[in-house]
Amino acid sequence: SQQGEEDPQALSIQEGENATMNCSYKTSINNLQWYRQNSGRGLVHLILIRSNEREKHSGRLRVTLDTSKKSSSLLITASRAADTASYFCATDTNAGKSTFGDGTTLTVKP
Amino acid sequence: DTEVTQTPKHLVMGMTNKKSLKCEQHMGHRAMYWYKQKAKKPPELMFVYSYEKLSINESVPSRFSPECPNSSLLNLHLHALQPEDSALYLCASSQDSAGAIPQHFGDGTRLSIL
Numbered sequence: 001s002q003q004g005e006e007d008p009q010a011l012s013i014q015e016g017e018n019a020t021m022n023c024s025y026k027t028s029i030n031n032l033q034w035y036r037q038n039s040g041r042g043l044v045h046l047i048l049i050r051s052n053e054r055e056k057h058s059g060r061l062r063v064t065l066d067t068s069k070k071s072s073s074l075l076i077t078a079s080r081a082a083d084t085a086s087y088f089c090a091t092d093t094n095a096g097k098s099t100f101g102d103g104t105t106l107t108v109k110p
Numbered sequence: 111d112t113e114v115t116q117t118p119k120h121l122v123m124g125m126t127n128k129k130s131l132k133c134e135q136h137m138g139h140r141a142m143y144w145y146k147q148k149a150k151k152p153p154e155l156m157f158v159y160s161y162e163k164l165s166i167n168e169s170v171p172s173r174f175s176p177e178c179p180n181s182s183l184l185n186l187h188l189h190a191l192q193p194e195d196s197a198l199y200l201c202a203s204s205q206d207s208a209g210a211i212p213q214h215f216g217d218g219t220r221l222s223i224l
């Protein structure tokens with residue numbers, strides 16, 4: 001089974017609104033990463049949060065991690081049409097191996 | 111443009127053909143990865159090379175054969191594939207495979223098996 005499960009599976013919002021997507025995982029992790037994938041392209045690394053961190057920011061992105069609940073959230077503020085993509089969380093439990101969640105498909109309408 | 115280059119971008123092959131996918135990076139990364147991604151699914155890890163040695167093989171069928179000729183190149187040799195092998199094949203690299211390291215992805219090769 002997937003280490004990471006994300007919800008919602010799909011999210012549609014208007015430009016300027018905030019988008020929140022969640023990732024839950026089953027086993028203890030060393031760190032958690034978020035990636036974006038535009039249609040027909042490879043994945044782009046967005047942000048990494050370590051297991052001893054609770055929150056990280058990068059531009060319009062805010063990631064939280066709750067290891068007691070085995071969950072993470074990605075918040076995109078003031079969304080833009082260019083944010084339309086699939087977003088994946090990836091957990092690292094063993095060296096060199098990342099397991100990806102099922103992903104959230106975000107559509108931002110102009 | 112991505113820093114990991116994959117060729118070809120598209121490949122159509124019959125089940126009896128032999129072909130190879132190629133991946134190249136010049137970032138000095140010492141870990142390289144192959145993933146398989148089906149439509150609307152997450153990437154699934156296939157192989158990991160660390161310092162040019164195969165370190166992880168996720169029980170991939172032998173019709174997929176990886177090769178790492180040097181630290182910048184990664185190949186995936188294909189032979190006698192099945193229709194269910196049609197997918198996007200992604201290559202990635204990272205500074206090393208010690209974890210907590212972001213991976214840099216290419217744009218993939220879209221493979222169709224007839």
